Amino acid sequence: MTQPTAAPPAPPARPAVAAPEPREAEPRGGPSWRGASRRLRAEATTEPGRLRLIGAVLAALLVVFGGITALQVSERTSAAGDVVERSQPLSADAAKIYRSLADADTSASSGFLAGGDEPRSVRARYEKDIREASELLAGAASSSDGSRPADRQIEVLNKGLPVYTGLVESARANNRQGLPLGGAYLRYANEKMRGELLPAAETLYKAETSELRRDYDAAKGWPWAAVGLGVVTLVVLVWAQRRNYRRTNRVFNPGLLSATAAAVVLLLWLGVGHTLARSSLTDSDEQGARSLQALNEVWIGSLQARGDENMTLVARGAGAEYEKSYKKQMGELFGRPDSPGGLQRAQALADDSTGRQSVRNATNSLKRWQERHANARAKDDDGAYDDAVEMVIGKENSTGEAFDRVDRNLAKASAHEQQQFEEAADRGRGWLGGLGIGAVVLAVLGAAAVVWGQMRRLAEYR
Amino acid sequence: MGREVTAARGMLGMACPGSGRRVSAVGDVGEPAGRDGGTRARRRRVGVVGAVSAVLLAVLTGCAAPSGSGGGTGERGRVGSVAAPADDPVRPFAAPGEDPEPEKCEDGSDPAxxxxxxxxxxxxxxxxxxxxxxxxxxxxxxxxxxxxxxxxxxxxxxxxxxxxxxxxxxxxxxxxxxxxxxxxxxxxxxxxxxxxxxxxxxxxxxxxxxxxxxxxxxxxxAGQQMLVPKDHARVKGFDKSLEGRRLCYASGSTAETLMKEDDYQQLGARTLRVPNQLDCLVRMQLGEADAIVTDSALGAGQAAQDPSVRLIGEPVTVEPYGVAMNxxxxxxxxxxxxxxxxxxxxxxxxxxxxxxxxxxxxxxxxxxxxxxxxxxxxxxxx
Missing domain, CATH: 3.40.190.10 (Periplasmic binding protein-like II)
Incomplete structure (x- = not known):
């Protein structure tokens, strides 16, 4: 705008009757509201007083705007940090505990079926599962303060795991003696796993995952207070400048203008930064975290189906219940025409070709597994138990081979989704980087500019 | 090992056992013979002992399949027969301490x-x-x-x-x-x-x-019998020693029906029901049960798997095994x-x-x- 700074300062509407430095004048004793409001009213009766008041209000608004922005941004940054560094890893660890336990149970039954010929790799896998589960449990316990809902589950798992491994060892020892009692021990171990450990691991996983959801929500929530304050600050700044213009006919007050610029920059930074962070976090959630959950569901389901398949044979002719459970697990994986199963959900959530391909491969292996399973069952039902066992735990063309493929593809898909999660979540956190400090700096600069600008106006009254 | 055990009888998930006295055998009973037969079993046992104390057993799916396939269809039937009044001469089970009688059908015939x-x-x-x-x-x-x-x-x-x-x-x-x-x-x-x-x-x-x-x-x-640890058994038989003790049996088995009889209920045992009779041996080895009720044939199978348990007392039912055909x-x-x-x-x-x-x-x-x-x-x- 082009207004020259022509007009002389408007004469004070009323001479400075007022304002005997209120601060100094304040007698001892707490500031009373009545006293304060009286002083304000007195102050507002003169233009310099009004200018001081407006300056103070603007500076305060800017400082509060900056402070609230810094506060809200830091809340969101820390929530986003929690997503990346705490809740997602905890949720992933809980998923790993859950999976390791299911995998241990599966390996234990595979080894059992092999009897004295238990391949070293199967035994090693069981031991690794147990070790990983114990280590992760120890980690989970140490990162807890004893009050989270997850803690009780951790305790259940810590107590139950040694009992479970003891039963498995008894089962092995008896089985190696050729005693059917081994099978009874393994069934008991399986019952403990299915009835106590896996449900606790599932609850733990769900608790950690809902913490992840909470952190996501906290990180993604709009900083309404900061945005609202920013808008109010801008409105007041514009109003103050219009007032100046009306009274002095001067278009610019450099101080107020600078403050306005600072507020606009901060508001834009906040808006754009948060929007971008939010969108990256949404990506990390949808492309990573939710995919991981869907994959984990499929993974656990296939592990349990494998366990059921083994236990059907361990039960030697009395495994109808296990076969039923196997069918149920498979049913949940494949779903029905009217209700999609875990595989469809995982497929739908996999958002790039790499992820989709792994899920597709896993699905195909699962189908092959089912075909082989049907053949193995037919053999067993026909009295060819040894053939059936070979078809289930054999090296080639067995259901075990198909299961291993499923396992590998799911591991691959999970690793891919985990990477997508981390990239997107880091990106999201990056968008908010510096905003907190920037808010404080801009706010202080803005407030200083306001003070400077108003001082210049006030100087005209001296 | 379980030499003192009594007559074998076994059965799993069976249905109505008969009651009856143990049959007197006809036929000559023979002198102990057949030594050779025993060697295999003995060899097996020795190995076992060496290894784990837990030894084991037979599962029998018989008394109920694991996780539930349930006991044989016969169970229900037996419950029906149990309904006879206590003073009916054809009792399905002998009261504790009495000799069992074989089952008689309604028309007085012998199912065997x-x-x-x-x-x-x-x-x-x-x-x-x-x-x-x-x-x-x-x-x-x-x-x-x-x-x-x-x-x-x-x-x-x-x-x-x-x-x-x-x-x-x-x-x-x-x-x-x-x-x-x-x-x-x-x-x-x-x-x-x-x-x-x-x-x-x-x-x-x-x-x-x-x-x-x-x-x-x-x-x-075979017939229903009790299995307890060889040493320091807390339970001595179907008597007062059962009071407050944990007694294990397979759900749906004859043992369950037996233990629900008033005479047996009064003994005051706490019960632990498992899907399969062999599960009872697991529980007893783990200290979760004090005694097991199962039939003598299956009980012998359990005793053969764990040298530290044995069958005690006399069977309280008479359950003949037959080859079933269409x-x-x-x-x-x-x-x-x-x-x-x-x-x-x-x-x-x-x-x-x-x-x-x-x-x-x-x-x-x-x-x-x-x-x-x-x-x-x-x-x-x-």
């Missing part, structure tokens, strides 16, 4: 009566011979009776030996026999559907079952009865005795005088 033996081949026998293969329904989880040794992959046991003997008679030496594993609750259905020619699977002859399948004469007699295969029933006749013949030198010595002698007492092993007397209704 079968058809007269005959070596003639009729429709059913010819069907098997034409096929050149005998299909037998067995269990592969009942230690000593029908079980698969995981180290050899071979089936073995008292029931399996008998099935082989029948196969030899029908098909000649080295017969082609398919052993199909069938769960307890599928035994009758498998026969009705013709999936198997016969079921040799510790199956108790009962009034309810003879309506659905045909039985051979009894080849063994009701229509009368010629096959007669043929099997002929095989059984030959099987029992010869006293201490009989094939029956040889199988007994091989599988059972170490863990149970016989039903003859002074605990001598002795097959049940065949009974015929025609």
């Amino acid at each position: 009566e079968s058809l007269k033996p005959s070596g003639e081949a009729g429709e059913a026998v010819e069907r098997i011979q034409d096929r050149g293969r005998l299909v037998v329904g067995v269990d592969q989880n009942s230690f000593l009776w029908g079980y698969r040794d995981p180290t050899t992959g071979k089936l073995g046991g008292f029931d399996i030996d008998l099935a082989k003997e029948i196969g030899k008679d029908i098909l000649g030496t080295d017969p082609d026999i398919t052993f199909k594993t069938i769960p307890t609750d599928q035994r009758i259905r498998a026969l009705e559907k013709g999936d198997v020619d016969m079921v040799v699977r510790t199956m108790t002859i009962s009034c309810e079952r003879i309506e659905e399948v045909a039985f051979s004469t009894a080849y063994f007699e 009701l229509e295969d009368e010629d096959l029933v007669r043929r099997v009865n002929k095989v059984l006749d030959d099987y029992r013949k010869g006293g201490a030198g009989s094939k029956w005795r040889a199988a007994y010595d091989e599988w059972l002698a170490d863990d149970m007492k016989g039903t003859g005088e002074g605990g001598a092993p002795k097959p049940p007397e065949p009974k015929y209704r025609d």
Whole structure:
């Protein structure tokens, strides 16, 4: 705008009757509201007083705007940090505990079926599962303060795991003696796993995952207070400048203008930064975290189906219940025409070709597994138990081979989704980087500019 | 080991056991004979002991399949028979301390009566011979009776030996026999559907079952008995020592029905029900149970797997085992009865005795005088 700074300062509407430095004048004793409001009213009766008041209000608004922005941004940054560094890893660890336990149970039954010929790799896998589960449990316990809902589950798992491994060892020892009692021990171990450990691991996983959801929500929530304050600050700044213009006919007050610029920059930074962070976090959630959950569901389901398949044979002719459970697990994986199963959900959530391909491969292996399973069952039902066992735990063309493929593809898909999660979540956190400090700096600069600008106006009254 | 155990009797998920006194055997009971039989079992046991104390057992799916396939269909039937008033002369169970009586059907007949033996081949026998293969329904989880040794992959046991003997008679030496594993609750259905020619699977002859399948004469007699730790047992039998103790049995089993009888309820035991009788041995080894109630045949299988437990007391029921066949295969029933006749013949030198010595002698007492092993007397209704 082009207004020259022509007009002389408007004469004070009323001479400075007022304002005997209120601060100094304040007698001892707490500031009373009545006293304060009286002083304000007195102050507002003169233009310099009004200018001081407006300056103070603007500076305060800017400082509060900056402070609230810094506060809200830091809340969101820390929530986003929690997503990346705490809740997602905890949720992933809980998923790993859950999976390791299911995998241990599966390996234990595979080894059992092999009897004295238990391949070293199967035994090693069981031991690794147990070790990983114990280590992760120890980690989970140490990162807890004893009050989270997850803690009780951790305790259940810590107590139950040694009992479970003891039963498995008894089962092995008896089985190696050729005693059917081994099978009874393994069934008991399986019952403990299915009835106590896996449900606790599932609850733990769900608790950690809902913490992840909470952190996501906290990180993604709009900083309404900061945005609202920013808008109010801008409105007041514009109003103050219009007032100046009306009274002095001067278009610019450099101080107020600078403050306005600072507020606009901060508001834009906040808006754009948060929007971008939010969108990256949404990506990390949808492309990573939710995919991981869907994959984990499929993974656990296939592990349990494998366990059921083994236990059907361990039960030697009395495994109808296990076969039923196997069918149920498979049913949940494949779903029905009217209700999609875990595989469809995982497929739908996999958002790039790499992820989709792994899920597709896993699905195909699962189908092959089912075909082989049907053949193995037919053999067993026909009295060819040894053939059936070979078809289930054999090296080639067995259901075990198909299961291993499923396992590998799911591991691959999970690793891919985990990477997508981390990239997107880091990106999201990056968008908010510096905003907190920037808010404080801009706010202080803005407030200083306001003070400077108003001082210049006030100087005209001296 | 379980030498003091009493007569073997076993059965799994059976149905109504009869009650009756232990039969007196007819036949000569023999002198102890058949030593050789025992060696296998003994060898097995020694190995076991060396290794784990837990030893083990036979599962029997019989008394209820693991996780639930439930006990045999017969259970319900037996419950029905139990309904007889306590003073009815035909009690299904003996009260604690009394001698058991075999089951009598409503019309006063003995369910264990079968058809007269005959070596003639009729429709059913010819069907098997034409096929050149005998299909037998067995269990592969009942230690000593029908079980698969995981180290050899071979089936073995008292029931399996008998099935082989029948196969030899029908098909000649080295017969082609398919052993199909069938769960307890599928035994009758498998026969009705013709999936198997016969079921040799510790199956108790009962009034309810003879309506659905045909039985051979009894080849063994079992009864409900108690199994406790050899040393420091807290429970001494079906008496006051049960008060407050944890008693384990398979759900749906005869043992469960027995323990629900008023006379037994009053003993004040706490109960632990598991899907399968063998699960009880696991629980007892883990200290979660003080005693197990199961039938003597299965109990012997448990005792054979754990040298530190034994069967105590006398069986409180009489449960005859028979080979089950389709009701229509009368010629096959007669043929099997002929095989059984030959099987029992010869006293201490009989094939029956040889199988007994091989599988059972170490863990149970016989039903003859002074605990001598002795097959049940065949009974015929025609």
